[in-house]
Amino acid sequence: MDRPRARRKDPAGSLIQTKTLFLDASVGPTDSGRVTATDPRAPALAGAFLRHLGGERDLSPNTVDAYRRDLEQYFEFCRRARSDPATATYKTVRSYLAWLTTRGFARASVHRKAATLRAYYRFLIRRGEREDNPATAVATPKRASLLPPVLKRAQVEALIGLPPGDDPVGLRDRAILELLYGCGIRVGELTALDLDEIGFARAEIRVLGKGRKERIVPLGEPAADALRTYLAKARSWFISDGSPPAALFYNRRGKRLGQRDVRALVTRYARETMPGGKASPHTFRHTFATHLLEGGADLRVVQELLGHVDLRTTQIYTRVSRDRLRQVYELSHPRA
Numbered sequence: 001m002d003r004p005r006a007r008r009k010d011p012a013g014s015l016i017q018t019k020t021l022f023l024d025a026s027v028g029p030t031d032s033g034r035v036t037a038t039d040p041r042a043p044a045l046a047g048a049f050l051r052h053l054g055g056e057r058d059l060s061p062n063t064v065d066a067y068r069r070d071l072e073q074y075f076e077f078c079r080r081a082r083s084d085p086a087t088a089t090y091k092t093v094r095s096y097l098a099w100l101t102t103r104g105f106a107r108a109s110v111h112r113k114a115a116t117l118r119a120y121y122r123f124l125i126r127r128g129e130r131e132d133n134p135a136t137a138v139a140t141p142k143r144a145s146l147l148p149p150v151l152k153r154a155q156v157e158a159l160i161g162l163p164p165g166d167d168p169v170g171l172r173d174r175a176i177l178e179l180l181y182g183c184g185i186r187v188g189e190l191t192a193l194d195l196d197e198i199g200f201a202r203a204e205i206r207v208l209g210k211g212r213k214e215r216i217v218p219l220g221e222p223a224a225d226a227l228r229t230y231l232a233k234a235r236s237w238f239i240s241d242g243s244p245p246a247a248l249f250y251n252r253r254g255k256r257l258g259q260r261d262v263r264a265l266v267t268r269y270a271r272e273t274m275p276g277g278k279a280s281p282h283t284f285r286h287t288f289a290t291h292l293l294e295g296g297a298d299l300r301v302v303q304e305l306l307g308h309v310d311l312r313t314t315q316i317y318t319r320v321s322r323d324r325l326r327q328v329y330e331l332s333h334p335r336a
Contacts, residue, residue, distance in 0.1 A: 042085050046071050049123045058212050060188075070116035086129055090137040093117055097138060114138070149278065151287045156181055158273040160222075168234035172249060173265050175223070175230040176257075180266075180281055182223035183207075184288030184306055187259045187281035193248040195231075200224060209307040217305060289317040 049071075054064045074096055078085045083092045093114075100110050117135035124130050151159070160177045164170035179190055189207045197206040203219045219227075238250035249257035262281050270279035285306070292302050303314040 042075055045086060045124065045127075045129065046075070046120075048127070049120055052123060053119075060210070060212075062188075066112075067116050067119070070113045071120060074113070074117060086124065088134055090134040093134045094138045149283050149286060150290045151279065151283060153291070155274060156284075156287060159269050159279070162269045162272060165229075168237035169252070171226075171230045171234040172238070173269070175226040176249065176262060176265070177269070177284070178220075178223035178226040179205075180284035181288055182220040183217045184285050184292075185217060186210075186285060186307075187262050189307075190281070191249065191257050191259050191262060194246040195248050196246065198227060198248065200228070207307070211309075213307065215304070215307050286317070289314070293317055 046068075050064055050068055053059045053067055054061070059067075075085055077096045077099060078088060078092065081092065081095065096117075097110055097114055100113060105113075114135060118133060121130065121133040121135050125133060160174060160181065163173035163177070165174070176190065179185065180187075183205060185205075185207055186209070189209055192208060193205065199205065199219070203221075203224060204216050205219050207215050207217055209215055235248075235250070238252070238254055239245075240254035243250060243254040244256050247256040251257050251261050259281075266279055266281050266284075289302050289306060292305070293299070299311065299314055299318065302317065303311050306314060308314045
């Protein structure tokens, strides 16, 4: 029996009707979801694809869920267009991407959704469900070339010095900010840290990055000092019955600190020290990489420290660094 129609808002704010179907009864909790389509095989195929992402490719639950949401939206578009997703042509994909653009989706979002479709149809080809990939025949708009924001050294010092040093929350927050800037780790990598992954003797931390890939990141002395102080004077204050004993950082309820918690605390401190308060945990990662390059670090070293698989991902920071150097040149040189 069909589930009742649900009402939800699309990014443009209009209400759409969706008839939802569960993907597949055997889909696990990390890759379950709902999709819409006219093809009765669609839920099973989508479920198999999501299990492939979570199992064989070992992607994180959050990443698998992003794929699921993209597929759900595409299948709903196909249902409305009376098109079978499994046998759709490039015209259907092109119409879908054009529809996303007209609905106000950002270029980065359109690129991601197109990548989801390319991956989905590659999976169907490997399973023998079809012979071609209609998503590869569709050109997507060029991604906007936006340089990531970078903090000045004085801004970093002001932000890190803001958490009070006389209460547990302030000591925790200072340790978090020192790690974000001193190690350049992602917010998800920080919140996943366990106590035994901090190596004070070797001045390093063990990080589990994207694709469950492990890497070792040096631990600078300021970050190490902030962590030692937090562990000695503040960590036990957060722990209560039911707290995960291995976690490095906790919220006020004794749960493992979440990514949203970290984003909120960074924004809170940034508002007190910066106009507009526009800073995020990833801003520290951009700043970490840019300051390393400005200090003479090799691009390959920065790639390893950030955990980038492709060097091209790291090269954006050379553009940031050159932009900063150009500003210094124009301000400093008499004939600039």
